[in-house]
Amino acid sequence: MSTLAEPQLQTNPRQAKPMHGDTEGDASQAPTLNIVLESNRPQTATALKAIAENLDFWYGENQALKGINLQVPEHQVSALIGPSGCGKSTFLRCFNRMHDLQAGTRYGGVIHLRPDNVNLVGPEVDPIEVRMRIGMVFQRPNPFPKSVFDNVAYGLRLRGIGNRTELAERVEKALRAAAIWEEVKDRLNDSALGLSGGQMQRLCIARALATEPEILLFDEPTSALDPIATAKIEELITELRSSVTILIVTHNMQQAARVSDYTAFMYLGELVEVDVTSKIFTNPAKKATEDYITGRYG
């Protein structure tokens, strides 16, 4: 697989007031745009957060993943797309060893987590340790039947943080990061189950963020939400990448286009193509990708 290119940078609108008038003929006043067409070229090598190499996965006799190679760039959003059964959720779940909860499953190959290069799927590695570093948000919001505060404090208490002031600070920080603080700050002791679906999902994101994971996995995080709640979660994902590396599985291609920096297309347990999202959605290299994203699949 080729090295990933830096995603195209969004040009910032300039602050200067646009000119309407002609200043007549001074060549030095013309903006020069030599760099214009260079901006979608790689500028610096992107640091990698995780690298999957020849990753295989079996449910019993059934091989669900076949030799996946994927580089996950740090502080970027990488999206996994593909038809149902292509292995995208299976792949995602390898990152926090969710499959260990099911008997008869088996990993092959490696997923190295940077910077210490621990192999996430190595049998010698404790899945609990892995889940401390890699958080996950699921399709349906699944808050605990506890208060808003206790939901977010749960993981912190598990890690032995008992100091009330510290707990309160970290809970607030996580709720703010998940863009839900303003909505729940006056009802921290109310049951989380009284929140709306979109709020519950943002609470679950806050719960995952509280323990400051290095990677956050999203498994179709908005498929149970209405469009407004979806837009809020998508905006949140875009903001969160400055502090955490994000891997998202979505069956909604438009969502992958909107929120991700990189997109990987999977089919029948294999990774077909991965590239900068703007490249995938304007000019993918593989015909299978083109067929899928343009709705010509199947």
Place this chain on the structure above:
Amino acid sequence: MAHTSHTVEQALGALRMHVIEMGGLAIDQVSASVRALLERDPKLAEAVLSREATINNYDLLIERDSITYIALQQPVASDLRLVRGITRIAIELERVGDEAKKIARFALQVAGSGDDAPVHAVARYLRHMAEVSVRMLRNAVRAEDESDIELARQVMAGDRELNDEFAAALRQLMSHVMEDHRFMQATIETIFALKGLERVGDHATNIAEQVIYMVSGEMSAADAEE
């Protein structure tokens, strides 16, 4: 009302800013090319020619960013009209840049000509047509920037004035060439310059139509009158 998504807000802001900058440059190009022609200033003509690439770069930049924006954000309604309008305005501005380039080339050719050259016989018309077409273009770009439909409608009204001036300049040139056949080639070139300014007015009109569509969703039928 602002978008929930900052990415959308930022992408649209950048596209708008680029097309306004491109418009400012195209306006400069037209007025500088005509000034180079009338004042027999080859250095100014060269400056116009050297800036042509920048206009083309803006066109490519807007083309690329808008197609990426459409692919990634799937805009609808006013967002869709905006991004489509901006790409079409960029095409018009790129053609304005081409007209300025042609006038600048002509300016280089006639930089050493005498006062009896046909271009100077119609200097008054050239100057006036440049004024009118640049005003139309400036108002069209401003209408885009301020989403001002009323201003866009005014731009479209200016087209008739420009066409009348063009017809009057042609009559003047006809009598000039009939008096002195030596200037046949130079007369034809001069007509092209006048026609170029008349085209700038057409491009400004097209931009104004795009603004009306972007803001109101109304397709203009002004094209059908041409």
